Amino acid sequence: MPKTPDSGPGGPLDVNPDGAENGASERRGPNRAPAEARAAAPEARAAAPAASPATPESGTAAAGGKQIGERKKQFLIAPRHPEGLAPLGLSPLSLSTVEQALRNSPDIDVVDTVGPKNVVGALANGMGGSQGILVARMTEQKAGVLHQQGQGRLLVERDQHLGLMDASHLQPSFVTSVTPSSGPALTAVIKVVSKDGAPVANAEVSLFGSMLPATAATDASGQVTLSLFGETASSVRSLYVKPKSDYWSFYQRDPDISPDEPNVVTLRALADWPSLAGFPQQKTVGWGQKAMRMDQLPATYRGQGIKIAVIDSGIATTHEELRRVHNGFDIVNKKTSPDTWNDDTLGHGSHCAGVIGGAELAYGIRGFAPDAELHACKLFPGGQVSQLIDALEYCIEHQIDVVNLSLGGAEVSEALEQQIQRARRAGIACIVAAGNSGGPVQYPASSPNVLAVAAIGKLDEFPPDSYHAQTLTQNVDAGGYFTASFSCYGPQVAVCGPGVAIASSVPPNNYAAWDGTSMAAPHITGLAALVLAHHPEFQTVFQARNADRVERLFQLIRMSARRVSLADPSRVGLGLPDAVLAVGLQQQTVPANLGAMLPGQQGYGIPLPQPFALPGMFAMPPGFAYRPW
Known part of the structure; x- marks a missing residue:
C-alpha cells in the first residue's frame, strides 16, 4: 500500500465506517482527537495552506483612498489522479479533505466545484480517480504556499480566462512609450452609409495612426467622430469599418482623411458580391x-x-x-x-x-x-x-x-x-x-x-x-x-x-x-x-x-x-x-506514409482498423451524382 510522506500506510478518510468506536469519546483523554480526525490529519496537513505573511499596508487608507494591493484570483484545485502518484509511493488526497482545509482558511474563498458530480459520473468513462475540481479565490502567494504543501499530490493552477477565436483586425504598430493626451490632434467625422445612402448604425469604425488607435461605433445617423492625438491627416495609416451585420467590412490603407468635412464610407451589402448574389432572400450554399x-x-x-x-x-x-x-x-x-x-x-x-x-x-x-x-x-x-x-x-x-x-x-x-x-x-x-x-x-x-x-x-x-x-x-x-x-x-x-x-x-x-x-x-x-x-x-x-x-x-x-x-x-x-x-x-485511399507525414501530430501512427466492406458500403444512394472538385 502506498505510504504518505507524513506517516505509515495511507487509508480511506473514514477509518471506522461500521461505527466500531461507539463510545470512544468516553475513553479519550481531554486532549485526544477523534479517530476520524487523527486519520485525516496527514491529508489535512498536506492540503491546509499556511497563513500568508501580513501585509499591513494593503487595504489601508492612503491619501483618502484604498491602497492598491494584489487582488484575489481564481484557482483550480484538485487531488491528482492515483495512477500518477502510485509510482512515487504517495497516496492520493480526498476532495472532501482538501475542501475542508480550504474552507478553514480565512483568506481563501471556495466558490464552486466542477467536474464529475457523483461517483457514477467519475467511473462512467474509466477515470475513477476523478473526484471533481474545486474553484477557489486566493492570492498568488497563497496559491504558491498551497501548491508547495500539497507535495505533488495537489493540482493548483490559475483559472485562466478564455478567448473566442475570431480574427480581430490587425493594428498597425504604435509607440507605447509616447501616448499623447493633449496638444495637436486630428479630429475626423466618419459617415457610414449603404449604397442607397441610408445610414448604417452600430458599425465599428477604427482609425489607426502611428500611436494609439481611435475606435467608436456609429450612431443612428451613421456618423462617428474620432480623435487621434499627435496625428495629422498625412500620418493616418488605415481606416477600418466593421458593420454589425448584412454588409461587407471596409478597409483602406493610407486613407485620404479630411478634418474639415464628413468622410463618407459606402458599404456593400452582402448580396452585392457575385458569390452571395441574391443573399439572403435566395437560398445560398x-x-x-x-x-x-x-x-x-x-x-x-x-x-x-x-x-x-x-x-x-x-x-x-x-x-x-x-x-x-x-x-x-x-x-x-x-x-x-x-x-x-x-x-x-x-x-x-x-x-x-x-x-x-x-x-x-x-x-x-x-x-x-x-x-x-x-x-x-x-x-x-x-x-x-x-x-x-x-x-x-x-x-x-x-x-x-x-x-x-x-x-x-x-x-x-x-x-x-x-x-x-x-x-x-x-x-x-x-x-x-x-x-x-x-x-x-x-x-x-x-x-x-x-x-x-x-x-x-x-x-x-x-x-x-x-x-x-x-x-x-x-x-x-x-x-x-x-x-x-x-x-x-x-x-x-x-x-x-x-x-x-x-x-x-x-x-x-x-x-x-x-x-x-x-x-x-x-x-x-x-x-x-x-x-x-x-x-x-x-x-x-x-x-x-x-x-x-x-x-x-x-x-x-x-x-x-x-x-x-x-x-x-x-x-x-x-x-x-x-x-x-x-x-x-467513395472509398478512401490511405497514404502509405500517413503516420510519417506529420511527425508529432495527434493521432498519427495509430494503426487503422483492418479493411472491411459492408453490404452497400460504397453504393450510391438514389439521386447521388458524382462531380469532381
Whole structure:
C-alpha cells in the first residue's frame, strides 16, 4: 500500500465506517482527537495552506483612498489522479479533505466545484480517480504556499480566462512609450452609409495612426467622430469599418482623411458580391461548403440522430435558422439564470451554430447538419477554464457526440486536459480552432486528444476593399485557396477549414461575413456530425461510445483531406476534408506514409482498423451524382 510522506500506510478518510468506536469519546483523554480526525490529519496537513505573511499596508487608507494591493484570483484545485502518484509511493488526497482545509482558511474563498458530480459520473468513462475540481479565490502567494504543501499530490493552477477565436483586425504598430493626451490632434467625422445612402448604425469604425488607435461605433445617423492625438491627416495609416451585420467590412490603407468635412464610407451589402448574389432572400450554399463538397451529398444526409454542443457565447433562437434549438445551459450564470443560453450578446456562438446546423429554409444558408440536435453551452462573455470544464461535464451527462470549441487560452491546463480525456473516453469528439494569433497552435487545440483546425480562404469570395483581403498570404494555389494570415500553425494542426469571409447567422435575425479559425472549426464539426450519422462504420463496429470511436472519426476526416494552398503541413495539416469521401460514399485511399507525414501530430501512427466492406458500403444512394472538385 502506498505510504504518505507524513506517516505509515495511507487509508480511506473514514477509518471506522461500521461505527466500531461507539463510545470512544468516553475513553479519550481531554486532549485526544477523534479517530476520524487523527486519520485525516496527514491529508489535512498536506492540503491546509499556511497563513500568508501580513501585509499591513494593503487595504489601508492612503491619501483618502484604498491602497492598491494584489487582488484575489481564481484557482483550480484538485487531488491528482492515483495512477500518477502510485509510482512515487504517495497516496492520493480526498476532495472532501482538501475542501475542508480550504474552507478553514480565512483568506481563501471556495466558490464552486466542477467536474464529475457523483461517483457514477467519475467511473462512467474509466477515470475513477476523478473526484471533481474545486474553484477557489486566493492570492498568488497563497496559491504558491498551497501548491508547495500539497507535495505533488495537489493540482493548483490559475483559472485562466478564455478567448473566442475570431480574427480581430490587425493594428498597425504604435509607440507605447509616447501616448499623447493633449496638444495637436486630428479630429475626423466618419459617415457610414449603404449604397442607397441610408445610414448604417452600430458599425465599428477604427482609425489607426502611428500611436494609439481611435475606435467608436456609429450612431443612428451613421456618423462617428474620432480623435487621434499627435496625428495629422498625412500620418493616418488605415481606416477600418466593421458593420454589425448584412454588409461587407471596409478597409483602406493610407486613407485620404479630411478634418474639415464628413468622410463618407459606402458599404456593400452582402448580396452585392457575385458569390452571395441574391443573399439572403435566395437560398445560398457557402463557398466553404462547396469547397468541401457538402452540396454534392444526397439530400437525406442531414446529421439525424447526432448531438452537437456549441460551447461559445450562446445561440440566438430569435434567428429563423436557429429556432429549432431547444437545449442549452448558461454556464456563466448557472447559479442565477441557467436558461439564458439563447441570449447571444456577441453573436459568435450563433454564427458558429449556423455553419454547423442552420435550418434549411427557402432562403439563407443551410448548415452542414440541419437535422442534428444542437446544444448551446454559453461560456462568453467572461469564460474561464473552470466553466469550460463544467460545459464538458454537461456534454458527458447529455451524451453529446461532437463538441465545437472555437475558443482558446494562453497556457496548457492540467485540469482541463483531464476533462477533455474524460470526454474522449465517453465517445465525445472535440473539434477545436487552432487560434488566430498567427503564432503556434494555442491550447486546447494543441491537446493530443482533440482535432485542431486551421483556417484557409479563397480568392474572389470577398470584395478587394473589405478587410477579408488583408488575410491573404502568398501561398495561393491554382484553385485560389490560401492559408489565412492570422491562422496559427504547428504539428498539432490536423486539417484546415474555410475561415475567411464566412457568411452565417447572427442575432437577432441577420447575417454577417466573418473571419477566424472560429469559423473554420464549425465546418469540420458539421462534417463530423455527418460522418457519425451516415458512415456505415458508426452504425456497426464503431457504434459504442468510447475513445476508439473518436479516433476513427478523426482518422476518416483526416484521410478525406486534400491538399490546398502552397503552404506546408504545419499550416494546413493534411488539407481540406472532403464530405463525399468522409461519409463513405467513395472509398478512401490511405497514404502509405500517413503516420510519417506529420511527425508529432495527434493521432498519427495509430494503426487503422483492418479493411472491411459492408453490404452497400460504397453504393450510391438514389439521386447521388458524382462531380469532381
